[in-house]
Amino acid sequence: MKHSQEDLLAGGAARPSDRPNEAFLQVRDLKVHFPTDDGIVKSVDGLTFSLQRGKTLGIVGESGSGKSVTSLSIMGLHKRGTANISGEIVLDGQNLVTATPEQVRSLRGKRMAMIFQDPLTAMHPYYTVGNQIIEAYRVHHNVSKSVARKHAVEMLDRVGIPQPDKRVDDYPHQFSGGMRQRAMIAMALSCDPELLIADEPTTALDVTVQAQILDLIVDLQKDFNSAVIIITHDLGVVAELADDIMVMYAGRSVEYGSSREIFAAPQHPYTWGLLGSMPRLDRERSERLLPIKGTPPSLINVPEGCPFNPRCAFAGLNGDLSTTERPEFREVSPGHHIACHLSGEQRQHLWTTEIKPKL
Amino acid sequence: MLAYIIRRLLGAVILLFVVSLVTFSIFFLVPRIAGASVEDMASRYVGKTADAETIRQMAEKLGFTDPLLTQYGRFVSAIFVGADYSTGPTTVHCPAPCLGYSFITQNPVWPDLVDRMGVTISLAVGAAVIWLFFGVATGVLSALRRGTVFDRAAMGVALAGVSLPIFFTGLLSLTIFSYGLGWAVPGGTYVNFAENPLAWAGALILPWVTLAFLNAAGYARLTRATMLETMNEDFIRTARAKGLNERTVVVKHGLRSVLTPILTIFGLDLGILLGGAVLTESTYSLPGLGKYAIDAIVNNDLPKVLGVTLVGATFIVIANLVVDLLYAVVDPRVKYS
Amino acid sequence: MRKQRLVTMVAAGAATVMALSACGGGGGSSNNNNNKGGGNPSATGPNAAIGKAFNPSDKKGGTLRFANAGDWDSLDPGDTYYAYSWNFIRLYGRSLMMFASAPGQDGAKLTPDLAESKGVPSEDLKTWTYKIRKGVKFDDGTPVTSKDVKYGVSRSLDKDIFPNGPTYFNEFLDLQGYTSPYKDSDPNGLGLKAIETPDDQTIVFKLKKPFADFDYFAGMPSTMPVPKAKDTGSKYKEKVVSTGPYKFEKVELGKSFSMVRNENWDPATDPNRKALPDKITVQVNVNPDDLDNRLMSGDLDVDVVGSGVQPAAQAKILADPNLKNNSDNPLSARLWFTNINGEVAPLDNIECRKAIQYAADRTGYQRAYGGNAGGEVASSLLPPIIPGAEKIDLYPSKDNAGDLDKAKEALTKCGQPNGFETNISYRAERPKEKATAESLQQSLGKVGIKLNIKAYPTGDYAKLYAGKPDFAKSNNLGMMVFGWAADWPNGFGFLKEITDSRNIKPAGNTNFSVKDPKVNEAIDKAMTEKDENARQKAWVEVDRKAMESAYALPGVVAKGLYYRPKNLTNVFITDGFSEYDYLALGVSG
Ligand SMILES: Nc1ncnc2c1ncn2[C@@H]1O[C@H](COP(=O)(O)OP(=O)(O)OP(=O)(O)O)[C@@H](O)[C@H]1O
Ligand SMILES: [Mg+2]
Numbered sequence A: 001m002k003h004s005q006e007d008l009l010a011g012g013a014a015r016p017s018d019r020p021n022e023a024f025l026q027v028r029d030l031k032v033h034f035p036t037d038d039g040i041v042k043s044v045d046g047l048t049f050s051l052q053r054g055k056t057l058g059i060v061g062e063s064g065s066g067k068s069v070t071s072l073s074i075m076g077l078h079k080r081g082t083a084n085i086s087g088e089i090v091l092d093g094q095n096l097v098t099a100t101p102e103q104v105r106s107l108r109g110k111r112m113a114m115i116f117q118d119p120l121t122a123m124h125p126y127y128t129v130g131n132q133i134i135e136a137y138r139v140h141h142n143v144s145k146s147v148a149r150k151h152a153v154e155m156l157d158r159v160g161i162p163q164p165d166k167r168v169d170d171y172p173h174q175f176s177g178g179m180r181q182r183a184m185i186a187m188a189l190s191c192d193p194e195l196l197i198a199d200e201p202t203t204a205l206d207v208t209v210q211a212q213i214l215d216l217i218v219d220l221q222k223d224f225n226s227a228v229i230i231i232t233h234d235l236g237v238v239a240e241l242a243d244d245i246m247v248m249y250a251g252r253s254v255e256y257g258s259s260r261e262i263f264a265a266p267q268h269p270y271t272w273g274l275l276g277s278m279p280r281l282d283r284e285r286s287e288r289l290l291p292i293k294g295t296p297p298s299l300i301n302v303p304e305g306c307p308f309n310p311r312c313a314f315a316g317l318n319g320d321l322s323t324t325e326r327p328e329f330r331e332v333s334p335g336h337h338i339a340c341h342l343s344g345e346q347r348q349h350l351w352t353t354e355i356k357p358k359l
Numbered sequence B: 001m002l003a004y005i006i007r008r009l010l011g012a013v014i015l016l017f018v019v020s021l022v023t024f025s026i027f028f029l030v031p032r033i034a035g036a037s038v039e040d041m042a043s044r045y046v047g048k049t050a051d052a053e054t055i056r057q058m059a060e061k062l063g064f065t066d067p068l069l070t071q072y073g074r075f076v077s078a079i080f081v082g083a084d085y086s087t088g089p090t091t092v093h094c095p096a097p098c099l100g101y102s103f104i105t106q107n108p109v110w111p112d113l114v115d116r117m118g119v120t121i122s123l124a125v126g127a128a129v130i131w132l133f134f135g136v137a138t139g140v141l142s143a144l145r146r147g148t149v150f151d152r153a154a155m156g157v158a159l160a161g162v163s164l165p166i167f168f169t170g171l172l173s174l175t176i177f178s179y180g181l182g183w184a185v186p187g188g189t190y191v192n193f194a195e196n197p198l199a200w201a202g203a204l205i206l207p208w209v210t211l212a213f214l215n216a217a218g219y220a221r222l223t224r225a226t227m228l229e230t231m232n233e234d235f236i237r238t239a240r241a242k243g244l245n246e247r248t249v250v251v252k253h254g255l256r257s258v259l260t261p262i263l264t265i266f267g268l269d270l271g272i273l274l275g276g277a278v279l280t281e282s283t284y285s286l287p288g289l290g291k292y293a294i295d296a297i298v299n300n301d302l303p304k305v306l307g308v309t310l311v312g313a314t315f316i317v318i319a320n321l322v323v324d325l326l327y328a329v330v331d332p333r334v335k336y337s
Numbered sequence C: 001m002r003k004q005r006l007v008t009m010v011a012a013g014a015a016t017v018m019a020l021s022a023c024g025g026g027g028g029s030s031n032n033n034n035n036k037g038g039g040n041p042s043a044t045g046p047n048a049a050i051g052k053a054f055n056p057s058d059k060k061g062g063t064l065r066f067a068n069a070g071d072w073d074s075l076d077p078g079d080t081y082y083a084y085s086w087n088f089i090r091l092y093g094r095s096l097m098m099f100a101s102a103p104g105q106d107g108a109k110l111t112p113d114l115a116e117s118k119g120v121p122s123e124d125l126k127t128w129t130y131k132i133r134k135g136v137k138f139d140d141g142t143p144v145t146s147k148d149v150k151y152g153v154s155r156s157l158d159k160d161i162f163p164n165g166p167t168y169f170n171e172f173l174d175l176q177g178y179t180s181p182y183k184d185s186d187p188n189g190l191g192l193k194a195i196e197t198p199d200d201q202t203i204v205f206k207l208k209k210p211f212a213d214f215d216y217f218a219g220m221p222s223t224m225p226v227p228k229a230k231d232t233g234s235k236y237k238e239k240v241v242s243t244g245p246y247k248f249e250k251v252e253l254g255k256s257f258s259m260v261r262n263e264n265w266d267p268a269t270d271p272n273r274k275a276l277p278d279k280i281t282v283q284v285n286v287n288p289d290d291l292d293n294r295l296m297s298g299d300l301d302v303d304v305v306g307s308g309v310q311p312a313a314q315a316k317i318l319a320d321p322n323l324k325n326n327s328d329n330p331l332s333a334r335l336w337f338t339n340i341n342g343e344v345a346p347l348d349n350i351e352c353r354k355a356i357q358y359a360a361d362r363t364g365y366q367r368a369y370g371g372n373a374g375g376e377v378a379s380s381l382l383p384p385i386i387p388g389a390e391k392i393d394l395y396p397s398k399d400n401a402g403d404l405d406k407a408k409e410a411l412t413k414c415g416q417p418n419g420f421e422t423n424i425s426y427r428a429e430r431p432k433e434k435a436t437a438e439s440l441q442q443s444l445g446k447v448g449i450k451l452n453i454k455a456y457p458t459g460d461y462a463k464l465y466a467g468k469p470d471f472a473k474s475n476n477l478g479m480m481v482f483g484w485a486a487d488w489p490n491g492f493g494f495l496k497e498i499t500d501s502r503n504i505k506p507a508g509n510t511n512f513s514v515k516d517p518k519v520n521e522a523i524d525k526a527m528t529e530k531d532e533n534a535r536q537k538a539w540v541e542v543d544r545k546a547m548e549s550a551y552a553l554p555g556v557v558a559k560g561l562y563y564r565p566k567n568l569t570n571v572f573i574t575d576g577f578s579e580y581d582y583l584a585l586g587v588s589g
Helices: A005-011 A067-075 A101-107 A129-140 A145-158 A177-189 A207-224 A235-239 A259-264 A269-276 A344-358 B002-033 B038-043 B052-061 B068-081 B109-144 B149-163 B166-180 B197-231 B234-241 B246-274 B278-283 B289-298 B302-330 C004-014 C083-091 C146-156 C168-172 C214-218 C233-238 C288-297 C311-319 C321-325 C350-359 C362-368 C404-414 C431-445 C469-474 C491-499 C517-527 C532-549
Strands: A025-036 A039-051 A056-060 A084-091 A112-115 A195-199 A227-232 A244-249 A252-258 A329-333 A336-339 B083-086 B091-094 C063-067 C097-099 C110-112 C127-131 C202-206 C246-252 C256-261 C279-283 C331-340 C375-377 C421-427 C450-456 C477-485 C552-559
Touching: A025 A067, A039 A067, A039 A244, A039 A252, A056 A067, A056 A235, A067 A084, A067 A112, A067 A195, A067 A227, A112 A177, A129 A145, A129 A177, A145 A177, A177 A207, A177 B234, A195 A207, A207 A227, A227 A235, A235 A259, A244 A259, A244 A269, A252 A259, A252 A269, A252 A329, A269 A344, B002 B038, B002 B068, B002 B302, B038 B052, B068 B083, B109 B149, B109 B197, B109 B246, B109 B278, B109 B289, B109 B302, B149 B197, B166 B197, B166 B278, B166 C288, B197 B246, B197 B278, B234 B246, B246 B302, B278 B289, B289 B302, C097 C214, C127 C214, C146 C202, C168 C214, C202 C214, C288 C311, C311 C321, C331 C375, C331 C431, C350 C404, C350 C431, C362 C375, C362 C431, C362 C552, C421 C431, C431 C450, C431 C477, C450 C477, C469 C477, C477 C491, C491 C517, C491 C532, C517 C532, C532 C552
Parallel strands: A056 A227, A056 A244, A112 A195, A195 A227, C063 C279, C421 C450, C421 C477
Antiparallel strands: A025 A039, A025 A084, A244 A252, A252 A336, A329 A336, B083 B091, C097 C110, C127 C202, C246 C256, C256 C279, C331 C477, C331 C552, C375 C552
């Protein structure tokens, strides 16, 4: 008999954060399924994590692993009827999954805000930047336009837009990509959100701008003391920013741990793969890229056993366990969880002899 | 912007000049090239037993014997300074803008056109308001309720609206509403607005609705498609992420960008329609520009045809210009220099 | 060349897909089958208004509502040429002579109107004198004099200002260079020498050439009096001064007009008009299908164009006995025929033309026009409803299906025993003419005459193609499908235009092919015959001669389908116009 992850979690003592009362955001066994003509797309299939105020969580994973779907569920931005959402998303004690759309709406923008992947398309082309920030502020604050405008100028100033009192009347197309992302951040932060989700905030930007934006997010987080989720498929991005890192594969968490642990002693072969494909500034280009072979799995027919098994170089090491039984998400060291059939020794051996030298 | 407007206006004038040249050629040059003699062209304006001499005189009177350039010059000069022509006992001055006078009815074309324009404008603008409202509303609702019974029904009706020609829906509506139920007055009873606004609206209600139905159908489909596309745009998600309520998201963010392409098409459609809603006007026997054009063509009354063509072209050129300028107002990304 | 009258009437016939099968004397090819009691002479039901008045009444009052799918060429009596206009104009104008307001053939007879009696010709038929009735007034009360008639005719000569009307007066009057009263040195515009007005009641017409049927000319609307003081030339049509029982109330050209009783019309001076309705309204440029619907729903009384209903309504009427009972399906003075072009070899040889006459399957021709119901097989040019017309069948065949042996015989005589090849043209927008060409292609093919079918645009058919001899010759148009309707239901009105070779112009002809001095001779003889009966016989002779020379292949005499709304009274088809008689109509509702 197969065990579902849920059973294991319900019965197990090991959870990333077992202190619900202290965590600002609690996601428990979140499932987001899309019924389509081809079958049910299990974009997120039993995800559990939590986040404290003032902390930063990095969610890492390949394209299609369910990062955006997760963040959109937190924000309540999935269209009604298209997504089947189950599990719990508890924001400061309130379960967003069971809350009415109106309740979630009132939280959006105010208590939780989001910065999107592509700043080029995320702003309305027909309204000025200022206008859009003002709008964001006034939804939740009953103030006059001029007050809101002053606030918008301030926010633009905060995110480092030069001459904010002038640029506030510009249209998005008059901004550069980086400026647009800054403006998006200004908009997201305009109501002092307690939770900020940044979904790949820098992928559309060039490298120097990326660094600036990330620095900005870190600075602002400190100022506002918000909880931040930074989503990326590039481990390097979160290396310095995140307190904790969650690695996602096929809609599930495969490894969870503090940023330090994940980089110093990663335990999951998938994480090894991610690290292998991570660009590092201190290495030669030819050596450093070790892309994970194969392609991400179908989310309609997720492989039996460990979903990563078709791509895992070590899948055969424990007989046919990897292809028949789903690995339990267990704590391997304090605060460090993985879902893998490999034993501690096996992982230790592989890491030191095969993986680490190549990185 | 001002420079741009001036440049566009100049362009429009040149365009109209070219249109006049081309239409003039089509009606006066092409038949000659095709082998019609001056007498052939004149022969349709005299009685059927006319002898060669009468035909020759008529050709001369109509100016067909002059070189074509002279004829064209006369046509253009009439537009700017007017022209004189004989009505029998007196010589009548056809004041500028004189688009010539009908060979057959001997009436100056321009006053006729002005008279007819009222009908066409009433028809076009009335129908346009209806179709814009219902078309866009249906499209938006359909898009927001995609896949529901409402959506399917609305799109089914819209498909019928786009595919059925107006003379079919028109005659059908006349049969049902005028003759069957007696709710609406039948065709051919147009009354000026100034004379009796109620009768005016009464005579126009069926044509309005029918013409609006046809266009609303297209607009509903277009709106629905654009709306569906827009509601998937990132900026809509951003708007929702701000915590805006759904109505604001749909109206302020969604509809705003949907309306831009629709207004463009609307402007052009209206421009074309103002040049004469040919089928609607003939179906409902409304004495508008379109019907005028048809009658002129049937009677081979070249100056009338030329006049309607020019007026129609002018409407389209103006509509184009207005739409282009409006675009700059509506879409800040568009800049004219 | 002004084709409007021809165009309308012929086009109208084209719409006649099929018609009442019950009508037309049942047998098809009966001799002289005219509308005098033709069809079912029932008091009600189909064809009840053919040959006699349906729903006869003297009740005055009500509004008679006309509508027109197109528009008048002009309301000006000097500038109009549509048959329906000449029918309708009698409501507001009085010409010297007119077609009597009477059912069937009686309606094709001329009767004095403004004149006291028929014209009195001189011995040489070149001078015609009319006496005008006393007491006739314009609608403003001024008495009508012979000078007003002269002025009316004089102005109609000016084709610059009045291009629409017929040109018979231009052609026949001894103008001596006179062109227009508007360019007249006489301040009263009466400088025309060809018309004399010795006193206010007398008018004398002087012709260049003798003409026995001048009374028909005197019946043209251009002899309606026009007061010089009120003449505004080409604008007169907006405010025509009436002499008939109705005068114009409101005219919106291109849209509608209405007429009310003319209190200056004195019935004592007018034996011809009942003037039943109090008011007459007319809408123009009405959608033709809508118009039919309105007739059937009782929302309109008369389709003024008088060419019958559209195919859609026709189908409805024929399918519904109730509607059918309110319809009439009369024969008209309208012939579908095909010209045989003697300019194109080998058709310059009469035997080859005869071969076509023999070989043609006329029932096929008839089928092209909707079969027995769409019209009757014609064996000569003159339609049977024209007074005096006689059956002439020079190329008979069993069941009209063609006589192939005779055709082959003729071909041999022509020196083309195996047949020959030529082109046949038709008007592109007319499916029935196409069907005609195809039918002929088939039947002539049986004797080796191979036809290649060519289509030309309807609008320019006479002007640039078939009616332009140069073009027809150089493009080898050996046969040209065509149709013709009479200006008047008499031999002159029907035959002269399509058979007199002296009329043939470089372009825009109505006679495409008939070129025979013998026909011209017969025409001249008929035109100068004083006795009416003898004259009718003389025109039959023209018909015979034309058939002998075999330049025209007669096809079908057309019928139209007319709807007669229930509230019309005093309804009948007049052979004068092959339409309902608009002068007689009244309304019951
Ligand atoms: N509305 C939807 N209907 C069906 N499938 C969906 C829907 N939204 C997302 N998915 C599927 O869910 C999976 C996860 O998508 P998601 O956008 O979360 O990926 P991601 O991890 O954010 O990838 P990327 O790094 O490319 O942004 C994808 O396979 C996607 O196709
Ligand atoms: Mg994503």
